[in-house]
Structures are given as C-alpha cells and as structure tokens.
Amino acid sequence: MKIDQNFIDKDRRGFIEKVVKGSIAGSLMLMIPMNSKLFAKVAGDDSKLVSLIDPKDKAKHYAFMVDVTGCIGCGSCCVADRKENSVPQGQYRTWVERYVIDIYNTVYVDSPEGGEKGYSKPRTDIKEKIKDAFFVPKLCNMCEEPSCVQVCPVAATFKSPDGFVLVDNSHCVACGYCVQACPYGVRFINNDTKTADKCTWCYHRISKGKLPACVNACPTGARKFGDLNDPKSEVAKIYNSKTVLKVLKKSLGNEPALFYVGAHEEVI
Amino acid sequence: MDILNYVFPNDIHAHWTLMIVIYPYITGVVAGAFIVSALAHVFHVKALMPVAKFALIFALSWLLFVTAPLINHLGHPERALNMLFTPNFVGPSMMSGFGYIYMAYSILLIFEILVIYRYELTILKKSAIGVKKVIYCVLTLGTNDESMAGRKRDSKVAFVMAAIGIPLACSLHGYVGFIFGALKSVEWWFTPLMPIIFLLSASVSGIAGMILFYIGIKKMTGKLAEVKTETIKVMIQLLWAFFIFDFLFELIELSVHAYGGTEGWHHVAAALNGPLDWSFWTMQIKLLSIVPFLILMWLSLSKVSRSTLLIIGPIVSFMLLAQVLFMRWNVVIGGQIMAKSERGFAVYHPQFFEKEGILVTIIMLVAPIVTLWILSKIFPLWESECDRELTH
Numbered sequence: 001m002k003i004d005q006n007f008i009d010k011d012r013r014g015f016i017e018k019v020v021k022g023s024i025a026g027s028l029m030l031m032i033p034m035n036s037k038l039f040a041k042v043a044g045d046d047s048k049l050v051s052l053i054d055p056k057d058k059a060k061h062y063a064f065m066v067d068v069t070g071c072i073g074c075g076s077c078c079v080a081d082r083k084e085n086s087v088p089q090g091q092y093r094t095w096v097e098r099y100v101i102d103i104y105n106t107v108y109v110d111s112p113e114g115g116e117k118g119y120s121k122p123r124t125d126i127k128e129k130i131k132d133a134f135f136v137p138k139l140c141n142m143c144e145e146p147s148c149v150q151v152c153p154v155a156a157t158f159k160s161p162d163g164f165v166l167v168d169n170s171h172c173v174a175c176g177y178c179v180q181a182c183p184y185g186v187r188f189i190n191n192d193t194k195t196a197d198k199c200t201w202c203y204h205r206i207s208k209g210k211l212p213a214c215v216n217a218c219p220t221g222a223r224k225f226g227d228l229n230d231p232k233s234e235v236a237k238i239y240n241s242k243t244v245l246k247v248l249k250k251s252l253g254n255e256p257a258l259f260y261v262g263a264h265e266e267v268i
Numbered sequence: 269m270d271i272l273n274y275v276f277p278n279d280i281h282a283h284w285t286l287m288i289v290i291y292p293y294i295t296g297v298v299a300g301a302f303i304v305s306a307l308a309h310v311f312h313v314k315a316l317m318p319v320a321k322f323a324l325i326f327a328l329s330w331l332l333f334v335t336a337p338l339i340n341h342l343g344h345p346e347r348a349l350n351m352l353f354t355p356n357f358v359g360p361s362m363m364s365g366f367g368y369i370y371m372a373y374s375i376l377l378i379f380e381i382l383v384i385y386r387y388e389l390t391i392l393k394k395s396a397i398g399v400k401k402v403i404y405c406v407l408t409l410g411t412n413d414e415s416m417a418g419r420k421r422d423s424k425v426a427f428v429m430a431a432i433g434i435p436l437a438c439s440l441h442g443y444v445g446f447i448f449g450a451l452k453s454v455e456w457w458f459t460p461l462m463p464i465i466f467l468l469s470a471s472v473s474g475i476a477g478m479i480l481f482y483i484g485i486k487k488m489t490g491k492l493a494e495v496k497t498e499t500i501k502v503m504i505q506l507l508w509a510f511f512i513f514d515f516l517f518e519l520i521e522l523s524v525h526a527y528g529g530t531e532g533w534h535h536v537a538a539a540l541n542g543p544l545d546w547s548f549w550t551m552q553i554k555l556l557s558i559v560p561f562l563i564l565m566w567l568s569l570s571k572v573s574r575s576t577l578l579i580i581g582p583i584v585s586f587m588l589l590a591q592v593l594f595m596r597w598n599v600v601i602g603g604q605i606m607a608k609s610e611r612g613f614a615v616y617h618p619q620f621f622e623k624e625g626i627l628v629t630i631i632m633l634v635a636p637i638v639t640l641w642i643l644s645k646i647f648p649l650w651e652s653e654c655d656r657e658l659t660h
Contacts, residue, residue: 039314051527071450091278091474092278095277097274104394108273108274109273109274109609109611110274111274111276111277113277114277115587127534139278139417147451147452147453149364150359150360150361151353151359151361151363152350152356152359152361153351153356153361153363153364153366153450154347154350154354154355154364155354155355155356155358155359155361156350171347171350171354172343172344172347173342173343173344173345173347173348173350173351174342174343174344175341175342175343175363176283176284176343177363177447178339179278179283180283180284180451180453180454180603180604181451181453182453182608183452183606183608184276185276185277185278185279185451185607185608185609186278187278188283189283194344195343195344196345239283250455252452253452268609268610268611
C-alpha cells in the first residue's frame with residue numbers, strides 16, 4: 001500500500017492518465033454485447049451438471065419433430081411452456097392450432113387462447129360434413145437461415161454455433177423488426193421485459209441435459225427433440241426412415257430445423 | 269374490421285404503429301425537399317433559385333424529427349445507440365445502416381446550410397444584438413470574410429456538397445423502402461420496386477410540401493405578391509413529373525402482382541378489397557392519385573393564370589401530401605394486416621391518447637412546422653439580394 005502511494009506521488013500525471021485510459025477501455029467493454037455467458041458451463045447450485053452442449057461441437061445437429069398424428073390438443077405443452085419460461089398472458093412461445101377440413105376441402109383453423117386450455121368442445125360453426133381434423137403445435141423453427149437474425153439491427157438476436165436462435169434481452173432495443181421478419185409468427189415483444197421474445201426450445205434446460213419443457217409435458221410423445229447425428233435418438237431414426245417430413249413455408253428458404261410428421265399440405 | 273378467419277396468436281395486432289407510418293413520411297419530405305435544392309444548386313435550374321435556400325431549411329426542420337417516432341416506438345429507447353455501437357453488419361441488417369446514413373446526411377445538410385448562408389449570416393451578424401449575435405457568431409464559425417473570392421469559394425463548396433447530397437438523400441430514403449421491400453415474410457412488402465416507389469413518393473411529398481409552405485408562408489406574412497409565378501409553375505411541373513413515375517410504379521407493382529396471381533396475391537387482393545378497401549382504392553388510388561394527376565396535368569400543360577396557380581397549386585399539393593401519407597399507411601399497416609397465417613387479417617385501431625397514438629402523431633407532424641418557424645427567425649428563408657449578386 002505504501003509502495004502504491006509512493007508510486008502515485010511520484011508520477012501523479014501518469015497515474016491519472018492510466019485511470020482515464022482504464023475508464024475509457026472499461027466503458028467500451030460495456031458496449032460490446034456479452035453473449036458468451038449463455039454458453040458458459042452451468043455453475044452454482046447445479047454445479048455437478050455440466051453443459052451437454054458444446055457450442056463448438058459441429059457434430060451435433062439438433063432437431064425438433066412434431067408428430068401431427070400424435071397430438072391430441074390437450075394443451076399441456078403450452079401450460080408447461082408458460083410456466084417454464086414465465087411467458088406473459090396473451091403472448092405465446094408455443095401454441096396448438098386446430099385444423100378442420102370439410103368435404104369441400106374448406107380449411108377451418110382456430111387456436112383459442114393458443115390452445116392452452118385444450119380443445120374440449122368441437123367447433124359449432126361448420127355446416128358441412130367434416131372429413132378430417134387434427135392439431136398442429138407451433139413453436140420456433142430454429143431456421144438454418146433465420147430472417148430474424150438477419151434483420152436485427154443491433155445483433156441482439158443471434159444464432160449460437162450449435163444452431164439455436166436466441167435473444168440477448170439485455171441488448172435488444174425492441175424495434176420489432178424481427179417480429180415482422182419471422183415468417184412463422186413465433187416472435188413477440190414481451191409485455192414484461194419490453195424486448196423481443198421467442199421459443200428457445202428451452203435452451204436453458206437442454207444445456208443441463210434436460211428435455212424442452214413442452215416435450216417433457218407431452219403425454220403422447222407428439223413432440224420430440226434430439227440430435228440428428230446421434231443414430232440412437234428418436235428424431236434421427238425418423239429422419240433416416242421413409243417417413244415423410246414437412247417443414248413450414250419451405251419456399252421461403254429459411255431451412256427450419258423443426259420438422260412435421262404427418263402434416264397436411266394445408267398446414268402453414 | 270374484425271379478425272377474419274385465423275391469425276397466429278402473436279400477430280392479432282399490428283406491432284408497427286402510426287409511428288412507423290410517419291417515420292418514412294418524415295424522411296420522405298426531407299429527401300424530396302433536398303432534391304429541389306439540389307436542382308437549383310447543382311443543375312442550376314434558375315426558376316427554382318427563389319426557393320433553393322428555403323428547401324434546405326425546410327429539409328432541416330423535418331430532418332430533426334426523423335428519429336422522434338422511431339425512439340418513441342422502441343421498447344428500450346435508452347438502448348437506441350446500440351444501433352451505432354453494435355450494428356449488425358453480418359446479417360446485414362438494413363436497419364442498422366440507418367444510423368450511419370442519417371448521421372452522414374445530417375452532417376452534410378447542416379454544413380451545406382452553413383456554407384450557403386455564411387456570407388448572409390456574416391452581414392446579419394453586424395446588425396444583430398444579444399443572443400442572436402452569439403448565435404450568428406457560432407453559425408458563421410467566427411469568420412467575418414465578406415470578400416467576393418470567399419463567397420465564390422463558398423459557392424463551389426456548396427455545389428460539391430449538394431452533389432454528394434443527391435445520392436445520400438436518395439440512399440436515405442431508398443433504404444427505407446428496402447427495409448420493407450426485402451422482407452420475404454410479408455407478401456405485400458416483398459418487391460424490388462419498393463425502394464423505387466418509396467424514393468419517388470418521397471420526392472412527391474417533399475416537392476408538394478414545398479409548394480404548400482412556399483405559398484402558405486408568403487400568404488400568411490402578407491407577401492403573396494413576392495411569390496414567383498415561374499417558380500410555382502416549374503415546381504408544379506416537377507411535381508407532376510415525379511408523380512407520373514411514382515403512380516406508374518405503384519400501378520406496375522400492383523398489376524404485375526395481380527397478373528402473376530400467386531397464392532400470396534390472393535391474400536393481398538383479399539386485404540385490398542377488404543379491410544384496406546377505403547384507405548387504398550378510395551383514398552390512395554381514386555381520390556388522391558387520379559384526381560391530383562389530372563389537376564397537375566391541367567396546371568402543367570395549359571396556360572393557367574397566376575391566381576389559379578396560387579389557389580389550385582396548394583390544394584393539389586395538399587392532396588398529394590395526403591396521398592403519400594395514405595400510401596405509407598397502406599404499406600406499413602396493410603402489410604401487417606395481411607397476417608402470416610395467410611388465412612385472415614390482423615387488426616390495428618390507433619387510440620387518440622396512447623403512447624404511439626393519434627395525438628402523438630399529430631404533435632410529431634406539427635413539430636417540424638414549428639421548428640421551421642423558429643429556424644426562419646435565424647435563417648432568412650428566401651433568396652436575398654446577396655444571392656442574386658452572386659448568380660448574376
């Protein structure tokens with residue numbers, strides 16, 4: 001301490017110079033978005049759990065699959081998601097749509113309250129005979145070429161090296177450009193945080209080796225998550241089988257990592 | 269306007285509000301007014317010299333409010349400067365370029381005004397007292413040079429700056445069109461013609477605004493006799509020329525889209541004939557495009573009296589200012605009404621008193637006019653004797 005004081009006394013001008021330089025450098029650091037914390041290994045109470053996701057591990061190829069033929073429209077996934085991610089009421093990270101097709105091929109779609117309360121009552125406004133009906137869960141498509149990342153003016157929305165499209169809500173200005181750019185309507189400006197928000201496939205859970213909350217809650221296994229490069233995973237088995245897979249709005253070229261099994265042409 | 273059929277649950281309401289409608293509107297007036305001044309200073313269109321300086325101050329008064337609606341719209345306005353500090357150039361995000369283009373254009377416009385006004389302010393400084401003298405001292409950057417050589421040098425610098433300003437003004441507004449035109453998620457926006465339409469409509473709104481305010485200010489200050497008939501005539505012709513191309517491109521965009529008849533078009537057509545029917549067909553196309561087009565044709569091609577120009581000119585200009593505002597509404601709000609579910613329409617009903625509502629919009633559109641009045645106390649708006657000395 002004495003030495004320090006002597007040093008300061010000896011070179012007061014140099015000391016002040018260093019303080020000023022340090023402050024400027026420090027302030028500049030504040031302007032750089034620190035996304036890296038999202039990739040940090042999980043510490044604290046869960047210190048035994050080590051991240052299963054290695055951002056630099058290109059060998060992983062995560063995918064989400066929704067089996068439309070398996071969804072019963074119970075809404076458990078939506079309830080689990082709202083609780084897990086504290087999603088404000090009236091806003092949706094995931095929702096379930098009900099499709100009804102009559103014999104004249106007229107398609108009726110609805111999703112009251114995002115399907116969160118389940119579909120216990122049938123639609124009464126359809127006069128014609130119905131030939132088909134099914135439920136379609138919707139969530140982030142985790143595009144290979146995400147429009148939201150492209151348009152974000154401040155790079156608050158970014159794609160992690162392991163393919164997850166995420167939002168740094170400490171940096172987002174909430175201009176809403178990503179909301180406009182997302183072809184799937186999965187983004188919204190969170191009423192609580194006033195920043196862009198969206199489904200992350202529960203990145204915080206996956207990084208602890210857990211399944212996304214909605215996958216965990218689905219009673220029929222209609223929602224599936226896994227690594228396409230792991231031959232033992234269910235998604236890889238489906239992906240490598242003859243099963244017909246569909247991605248939404250394929251012509252836009254966003255290359256989603258969300259695949260639908262048994263989805264009709266009418267699903268948009 | 270109810271929710272027809274099905275809309276994704278996050279998209280029931282439009283996210284971009286009236287603020288995003290008036291943002292390209294204000295930017296457009298800036299770009300359009302600058303074009304008038306550039307025609308005078310760079311291309312030496314003599315008839316426009318009487319309003320060349322006014323064009324710059326008019327542009328500046330609107331330029332100061334370009335970012336106001338944007339900042340009011342942001343969920344986190346305190347982070348607005350992130351656009352400059354951490355711009356997304358990898359995407360690249362067109363929006364992130366805005367800050368830089370806007371700054372570059374602002375600096376250029378302000379310096380051009382200082383150079384063009386330098387001599388006149390130097391003269392005014394001598395007779396000014398108090399705060400005004402201090403303002404003039406700052407604006408002239410301390411110089412007292414009254415020599416002819418100095419004034420000619422100013423003129424040359426102004427010429428170069430105006431020349432650089434033309435592509436800059438075009439890119440300022442062209443990219444606004446790009447912000448919409450490059451979004452493939454919205455069928456109504458996704459067209460390469462969007463930047464061109466925005467640019468042309470910007471020119472229309474800028475020139476129309478200048479005609480309206482040139483005659484309006486002169487009338488209100490009791491100096492209507494000073495309005496040059498030739499200047500109004502040329503501005504009317506210029507307005508007509510720009511509007512011909514503006515309207516032409518709007519119709520080309522619509523007709524090619526309709527002729528193609530893709531699935532996306534069916535959705536667009538349903539919106540244009542449904543929730544947007546009044547604002548698009550009745551207002552933008554019929555009342556505020558076809559009618560002004562015919563009036564402008566009459567004013568431009570036939571020999572009309574001075575009094576006709578002075579009465580009809582501002583009316584037709586006002587109609588075109590409204591046309592551009594309706595066009596911005598139909599693009600910005602229309603694009604969001606056409607829901608991404610492709611099965612229905614979202615809704616948008618602006619409230620009078622809300623944060624981004626009608627009252628705030630009116631304030632933001634009136635603020636530039638008040639600013640113009642304040643600026644006119646410092647900068648003489650019209651061509652003065654010293655300007656004429658230099659040109660003749």
